[in-house]
């Protein structure tokens with residue numbers, strides 16, 4: 236973890252600001268990807284039950300520990316739980332849970348207090364939802380994991396979370412070009428000419444610039460790749476610094492370009508992106 240800057244959570248835990256995403260990484264490819272990532276120096280792996288590949292991620296971790304490449308205490312593993320992945324009713328619509336997010340947070344706190352995890356956080360929470368859970372919380376969420384990249388820079392929500400001591404984890408930092416619902420004509424962040432221009436200045440790739448953009452803004456970030464050369468490329472960002480002017484310029488690319496809209500949950504009263512809140 237030596238090269239990777241760290242962040243201190245509000246609970247005092249130190250956490251690497253860079254990790255590997257695993258959504259859409261197929262079970263048959265994720266084990267090798269995680270092994271390559273650990274060999275490269277990644278120490279944070281972002282997982283979820285929903286990604287359907289946690290067993291295979293675990294196999295890679297087990298192997299690298301048994302080889303003596305890392306110790307368990309050097310690794311930072313994030314998971315997100317859920318039972319029935321996308322329950323659907325007889326009418327074909329998603330069946331919503333009637334458990335309130337505040338009650339879920341209280342249950343998450345218990346998991347932490349029992350020592351089953353070192354930190355607990357939230358994901359895709361908007362300002363209003365955070366305010367609701369903070370009213371009852373005895374543990375402040377360590378992080379809010381949210382979509383964040385130059386087309387959706389999340390300035391307001393980041394500022395709000397920081398004011399409450401909540402770190403940001405920027406997901407889909409490359410704009411999630413392999414999201415299943417991407418259309419051929421959708422703009423591709425990694426091919427943006429303006430980002431390419433900045434990248435040329437530093438002899439870096441657009442992906443390296445937009446990952447570094449997050450780290451320099453103080454955000455944890457978790458680009459996904461199953462390709463060894465891109466896993467290495469995304470990690471090779473510690474030898475250059477964007478200027479404050481570069482960062483301010485990239486900030487201007489914001490176009491409310493959200494790509495993860497969670498359409499399955501549209502109509503749910505707690506859908507986080509269908510209100511005026513940020």
Ligand SMILES: NC(=O)c1ccc[n+]([C@@H]2O[C@H](COP(=O)([O-])OP(=O)(O)OC[C@H]3O[C@@H](n4cnc5c(N)ncnc54)[C@H](OP(=O)(O)O)[C@@H]3O)[C@@H](O)[C@H]2O)c1
Nearest residue numbers: 256257258281406407408409410411413442458459460461
């Ligand atoms: N909490 C949530 O609701 C939530 C939602 C979305 C994502 N996430 C987390 O955030 C992680 C990252 O987000 P994401 O997977 O949506 O998208 P992403 O990391 O923005 O983009 C991944 C895509 O970029 C490609 N890629 C990787 N490195 C590249 C490079 N250097 N140059 C060009 N293309 C490159 C990958 O292809 P290859 O694999 O072929 O390299 C893949 O197609 C997820 O994997 C997941 O862990 C969380």
